[in-house]
Amino acid sequence: MSVALFMAAVDQTIVATALPAIQYELDAPVNWSGWTITVYALGQVLMMPVAGRISEQFGRKKVFVSAAVLFTGASLACGFATDIYLLVVLRAIQAIGGGAFMPAATGIVADNFGHGRDRALGMFTSIFPIGGIVGPIVGGVFTAFWSWPGIFLVNVPIGLVLIALAVRFLPASQPRESGRVDFSGIALLGLLVITSMFGITYLGSGDTSLLSPVFLACEGIAVVALVCFVRHAKRHPAPFIPFELVRGRGFGVMNLINLCYGAAALGFGALVPLYAEDRFHIKSLEAGTLLTARAIGSICVAALAVLALRRTGHRLPMLVGFLITAVGLAAMYVVPRGLPPYLWLSIAAAVSGIGMGMSVPASNNASLQLAPEKVAAIAGLRGMFRQAGAIISISVATAVIARSSDAGLAQAHILLTFAGLMIAVLPLMLLVPDHRGSW
Structure with a gap:
């Protein structure tokens, strides 16, 4: 499960570093080059809830293995794409496989870890930041020393091993729901x-x-x-999505929280390097490592937050984590005095990462424990709302920046707005059903 989630996480960030090379070698317009990232996000937004539901109807293992086959095959085809339009289509197919990993994996873990499933599911939190660290680095290495197809072809041997391991070791899972799709x-x-x-x-x-x-x-x-x-x-x-999972008791408020979290916390990740370059004139390589600082902060706290989850319940770590994330975002708005801008932004990014590492395990489990028998469907909806929030915030922020006479200052105000959004969400957490102990 971890190998699959790691591979999907890496693929969310690895392509960004190769965009200039893709644009140059395929002679592609800049807007279509950007769609290699956008279409992957859109595909995941759509596929996550669909995969969650069909894994309940056809069995987790079948969906997981099918996703691995599709993702690996699409990665191979992407590496041999000859024009940007074909590459965008293949990235959409790749997103279908990548988007199906999380719901199916969540269901498999929930089925097989018994009373430890809350902690096992919480540990998934630390996999995505690691992928966020590795993706840009691997993408930069392949682009510099080989060519852009390498960022896709690297998935092929990993995917083949993943498929073989899944077929051999994953326990068979029976459909939990019958009926037509x-x-x-x-x-x-x-x-x-x-x-x-x-x-x-x-x-x-x-x-x-x-x-x-x-x-x-x-x-x-x-x-x-x-x-x-x-x-x-x-x-x-x-x-295929029961209405009670959209707005039922506890679910409605968690879906709204996940949408806002995706807009503020995930959306800001795509803007921070550009903000560092535009406002503080930090070089692009150093600006990219600010995301590494955020990921390190998240990794350091996530494991401890998972272990403490049964004692703290869900509300407290979510409240404290969102508040710390907001502090980190607001700190980036401030022009540092007496400190190099890069050091100040690194500290602020790490603080926001600490808040994310504290809050995400709790928010991941908060809705899952409301209906443990539907964990795959709930995980799919959670991913959909978070990714949708990220796409909305990035698109709106891009429009604001493009219309501003001072891009750096505009981004500073956007980061402050994101911090305000995290604060505004805090009262909603009082409506989240709390839970202590294993479920």
């Missing part, structure tokens, strides 16, 4: 996610107006799809 619900959710996220991403280009016909049409279609999806979930006898 809810294709109508999947289609409505797909239309909702793709149109809304595409419209917001389209808005992120600097010369796009809020009154743009493309933006308004996309968001209008998304609103209609949302209404139809809600009606479908209420009326269908076996919807």
